[in-house]
Amino acid sequence: MERAKRVIRLFMKNRLAAASLVVFIIVLLFCILGPLFTPYDYSTIDVKNCWQSPSLQHPMGTDGIGRDTMTRLMYGGRTTFSITFTAVLISLLGILPGVAAGFWGGRVDNIISRINDALGAIPTFLMVIFAENMMGWGGGNYRYAMGVALIPPIVRIARSATMEVVGKEYVEAARALGVGSTGIILTHIMRNILSPIIVHVSSSLADTLVMCTLMGYLGIGVNPPEPEWGNIVHGGYAVILSKPIQMIIPSSLIVICVLSLNLIGNGLRDGLETGKERS
Amino acid sequence: MAPTFLAIMLVVFLLMSVLPGSNINEFSSNGGGDWLDGIFSSLNMTDSIVARYVRYIVNLAKGDFGEGRSSAGLGSNIFYRLGFTAKLALFGFLLSAIIGIPAGTLAAVKRGGRADKAVSVLTLVMSSLPSYALAVVLVLIFCLYFNLLPPFGFGTPEYYIMPTMVVAAGGVAMTTRMTRSAVSGELGSQYVMVLRAKGLTGRRIVWLHVMKNALGTVVASLTNLASQLLCGTLIAENFFSMPGICQLLTKSISGRNQHTVLGCVAVLSVILMMVNIVSDFAAALLSPRIKDAMVYGGGRQNGES
Amino acid sequence: MSELLKVKNLSVQFPTDKGTVYAVKDFSLNLNPGEIMGIVGESGSGKSTAAYAIMDLLQGARVTAGEISFQGRDMLSMSGEEKRSLRGGQVGMIFQDPMGCLDPSVKIEGQMVEMLRQHSNVTKGEARKISTEMLRSVGITDPEGVMKGYQHQLSGGMRQRVMIAMMLSTQPKLLIADEPTTALDVTIQDQILELLTKTCRENHMAMLFITHNFGIVARICNRVSVMYGGMIVEEGLSEDIFYSPGHPYTRGLLEAIPDLEPGAGRRLKTISGTPNDPFAPPSGCVFAPRCPDCTGICKTEIPKRQDMGGGHGVWCHLARQEGRKGE
Numbered sequence: 001m002e003r004a005k006r007v008i009r010l011f012m013k014n015r016l017a018a019a020s021l022v023v024f025i026i027v028l029l030f031c032i033l034g035p036l037f038t039p040y041d042y043s044t045i046d047v048k049n050c051w052q053s054p055s056l057q058h059p060m061g062t063d064g065i066g067r068d069t070m071t072r073l074m075y076g077g078r079t080t081f082s083i084t085f086t087a088v089l090i091s092l093l094g095i096l097p098g099v100a101a102g103f104w105g106g107r108v109d110n111i112i113s114r115i116n117d118a119l120g121a122i123p124t125f126l127m128v129i130f131a132e133n134m135m136g137w138g139g140g141n142y143r144y145a146m147g148v149a150l151i152p153p154i155v156r157i158a159r160s161a162t163m164e165v166v167g168k169e170y171v172e173a174a175r176a177l178g179v180g181s182t183g184i185i186l187t188h189i190m191r192n193i194l195s196p197i198i199v200h201v202s203s204s205l206a207d208t209l210v211m212c213t214l215m216g217y218l219g220i221g222v223n224p225p226e227p228e229w230g231n232i233v234h235g236g237y238a239v240i241l242s243k244p245i246q247m248i249i250p251s252s253l254i255v256i257c258v259l260s261l262n263l264i265g266n267g268l269r270d271g272l273e274t275g276k277e278r279s
Numbered sequence: 280m281a282p283t284f285l286a287i288m289l290v291v292f293l294l295m296s297v298l299p300g301s302n303i304n305e306f307s308s309n310g311g312g313d314w315l316d317g318i319f320s321s322l323n324m325t326d327s328i329v330a331r332y333v334r335y336i337v338n339l340a341k342g343d344f345g346e347g348r349s350s351a352g353l354g355s356n357i358f359y360r361l362g363f364t365a366k367l368a369l370f371g372f373l374l375s376a377i378i379g380i381p382a383g384t385l386a387a388v389k390r391g392g393r394a395d396k397a398v399s400v401l402t403l404v405m406s407s408l409p410s411y412a413l414a415v416v417l418v419l420i421f422c423l424y425f426n427l428l429p430p431f432g433f434g435t436p437e438y439y440i441m442p443t444m445v446v447a448a449g450g451v452a453m454t455t456r457m458t459r460s461a462v463s464g465e466l467g468s469q470y471v472m473v474l475r476a477k478g479l480t481g482r483r484i485v486w487l488h489v490m491k492n493a494l495g496t497v498v499a500s501l502t503n504l505a506s507q508l509l510c511g512t513l514i515a516e517n518f519f520s521m522p523g524i525c526q527l528l529t530k531s532i533s534g535r536n537q538h539t540v541l542g543c544v545a546v547l548s549v550i551l552m553m554v555n556i557v558s559d560f561a562a563a564l565l566s567p568r569i570k571d572a573m574v575y576g577g578g579r580q581n582g583e584s
Numbered sequence: 585m586s587e588l589l590k591v592k593n594l595s596v597q598f599p600t601d602k603g604t605v606y607a608v609k610d611f612s613l614n615l616n617p618g619e620i621m622g623i624v625g626e627s628g629s630g631k632s633t634a635a636y637a638i639m640d641l642l643q644g645a646r647v648t649a650g651e652i653s654f655q656g657r658d659m660l661s662m663s664g665e666e667k668r669s670l671r672g673g674q675v676g677m678i679f680q681d682p683m684g685c686l687d688p689s690v691k692i693e694g695q696m697v698e699m700l701r702q703h704s705n706v707t708k709g710e711a712r713k714i715s716t717e718m719l720r721s722v723g724i725t726d727p728e729g730v731m732k733g734y735q736h737q738l739s740g741g742m743r744q745r746v747m748i749a750m751m752l753s754t755q756p757k758l759l760i761a762d763e764p765t766t767a768l769d770v771t772i773q774d775q776i777l778e779l780l781t782k783t784c785r786e787n788h789m790a791m792l793f794i795t796h797n798f799g800i801v802a803r804i805c806n807r808v809s810v811m812y813g814g815m816i817v818e819e820g821l822s823e824d825i826f827y828s829p830g831h832p833y834t835r836g837l838l839e840a841i842p843d844l845e846p847g848a849g850r851r852l853k854t855i856s857g858t859p860n861d862p863f864a865p866p867s868g869c870v871f872a873p874r875c876p877d878c879t880g881i882c883k884t885e886i887p888k889r890q891d892m893g894g895g896h897g898v899w900c901h902l903a904r905q906e907g908r909k910g911e
Contacts, residue, residue, distance in 0.1 A: 478672030
């Protein structure tokens with residue numbers, strides 16, 4: 001665990017990454033705790049006050065049918081993040097076949113790699129649109145398709161990390177000594193996989209977030225009146241020329257999140273890579 | 280390529296069959312012609328998964344996407360829109376190449392210097408900016424503040440400027456990153472040291488020799504770039520109301536028109552597959568090493584010592 | 585006979601994140617036209633680094649020298665352009681591993697023509713003819729075919745010949761050869777060495793031959809410099825080095841050459857110890873940690889050059905005494 005402490009220390013040194021982490025946590029808190037403090041509900045319609053600019057009453061204005069944008073952003077964040085995190089979590093299922101392929105090699109590796117390549121050859125959003133098409137629109141069903149689409153890189157990373165460990169001489173030495181080989185090997189494999197997977201997850205969180213909001217923007221996402229960040233941006237499109245602020249606010253929030261996730265990812269990568277060298 | 284396509288379709292088909300709420304059955308229960316039904320019933324597998332898969336493929340091939348509202352005019356409509364999208368995508372690709380390749384090369388050559396850091400920052404920003412956010416910013420600047428460009432519609436070249444930028448935005452970050460790593464990789468090679476020992480100028484070395492080798496690598500990953508560009512085109516056509524196939528796609532999504540969506544997705548998949556083939560050819564052309572590997576399946580050595 | 589290449593007190597350092605690597609220290613040599621000089625040392629002794637530093641081919645290195653002059657011209661004060669025009673023109677270089685030396689995406693013809701046209705005003709057609717002849721002269725039986733092909737179609741030995749042909753096509757006065765035969769089969773080694781020495785003889789070309797193989801040195805070199813830990817420890821005529829080596833390292837190297845004489849049970853002689861840490865070279869003689877004759881002064885003071893006569897110099901505190909010993 002000293003390695004973890006070292007990694008955290010290096011990460012904190014990278015002020016940009018540390019700042020991004022803080023920003024991201026703030027946004028998360030905004031989405032999780034925010035709704036407790038808002039007097040509005042995300043579907044309270046108040047057509048008289050539609051398309052309001054930010055004011056004391058509505059700190060981020062209102063949308064096309066008078067709903068408070070800030071509240072919608074809070075709830076929307078919950079939705080967006082839940083979809084994103086679910087998708088990324090599903091993608092972690094790829095660790096298992098990856099390790100299997102690396103560990104056993106030969107035909108097992110061959111089969112798994114072929115399937116993986118076929119899966120990876122399908123462009124993500126086409127698969128998502130196709131899945132959504134088949135599974136019924138709305139409800140964020142596409143999170144499963146997104147998760148599946150994110151599997152191939154994970155399988156590849158797990159596979160190569162496993163092969164690295166399996167090829168190392170100390171594993172053979174351990175085997176020769178007859179020291180409970182499977183246990184040792186699995187521990188080593190898990191330790192070796194951890195860093196690249198973490199780095200990849202942080203960057204894929206950012207990309208998935210973008211893709212999720214993209215779907216929302218195109219109207220594929222969740223059904224109205226449920227808010228989702230992409231949805232909210234889409235809503236603001238109607239008045240883009242007269243009241244561009246309506247699109248700017250949700251877009252900025254999204255950009256801030258993606259940027260922080262990317263910077264966190266960079267910081268993690270630097271921290272983990274130097275950490276790896278030293279150990 | 281065909282086997283790969285079928286394999287991909289198979290994977291997709293199987294996935295759809297097992298996911299809950301999917302109505303893939305609707306597409307595979309009928310159609311495909313009576314002769315097919317005849318074969319299946321005689322083999323007693325009318326409703327088996329194999330039969331369904333075959334019908335599904337045949338339906339796709341025939342362009343019969345089911346009874347959709349606009350399935351009658353789907354053919355010619357799609358072709359017109361396809362041409363439009365192709366134009367837009369091509370412009371976007373060119374723009375991202377024109378910006379990305381020099382930027383990536385510069386960053387690789389001046390590795391660790393100010394130029395490299397600047398390019399890294401720009402790449403980070405570009406990849407963190409979703410296309411629609413960029414579109415909003417562009418519209419703000421060019422339409423509202425400066426009143427230079429028309430925001431919606433198509434026709435004369437001015438209408439194309441902002442959409443192209445949006446499409447390119449998706450690709451620039453990737454192009455830059457790929458070029459930078461490819462060129463960087465080449466610069467560390469032994470032959471580059473030899474070229475310098477030959478007394479060639481730095482410019483000649485980079486733009487004549489290194490480029491030729493690096494581009495092979497970059498072109499090979501053209502398919503990934505195509506996906507990104509497609510995303511950008513989706514947003515661009517939607518945002519700027521351009522009549523391309525992507526706009527049809529988004530409209531039919533909003534209109535919940537399943538069949539048209541399927542049609543568009545199928546067409547786009549085929550296009551991406553063709554891009555894949557083209558990129559493989561181009562890579563082989565650029566790098567004889569890759570060509571020989573493809574043709575002979577491994578290095579070929581002639582000549583004695 | 586004025587010197588062709590004169591180097592005085594060349595030092596090369598590489599600043600890295602982990603500290604400064606002292607790759608070469610106080611390297612000096614004098615090379616006359618037509619002379620073949622060997623630079624011998626193990627991997628990491630700095631021999632290649634010194635050669636590259638002379639030609640300004642290193643990246644990220646801090647190079648300092650008292651003097652570097654070629655044909656009487658001071659290279660230290662030359663502009664980048666001037667140095668660049670020397671490379672490949674008057675000074676050729678061939679490298680150790682021929683596998684990665686040629687541009688994989690350009691035909692051999694293109695690369696050879698490019699070389700010629702960079703350094704002289706020949707037309708493409710003339711360049712092509714000269715190149716074909718050069719390929720023939722290095723022993724390639726189908727020069728036209730090779731010209732039209734790519735590097736991955738050639739074996740290692742052929743690639744090295746192409747490299748040699750290419751570098752010699754501009755008729756340089758100096759050829760720096762960095763272990764050109766190490767990666768080749770023994771039979772090919774022979775042919776390449778023949779080729780190089782023949783060219784030196786016929787064209788009055790000087791050659792700086794870098795190697796770790798004493799056998800080659802014995803065969804082809806007029807003079808030798810022995811390097812260890814980034815410094816020259818001994819220099820002189822081949823005969824002097826082989827028959828009366830003055831430095832313990834040189835002696836250790838010569839004794840380590842296996843004897844083919846029958847006589848069972850003799851162990852291979854080795855030099856004990858390991859190479860120095862490049863980040864922390866020893867104060868005093870670089871060889872002190874491993875020297876069997878190391879004394880107190882060896883650990884504190886860097887030995888100066890002791891002249892043994894006839895151009896034979898040894899950098900060792902004990903040299904005077906050990907002068908005439910050794911086989």
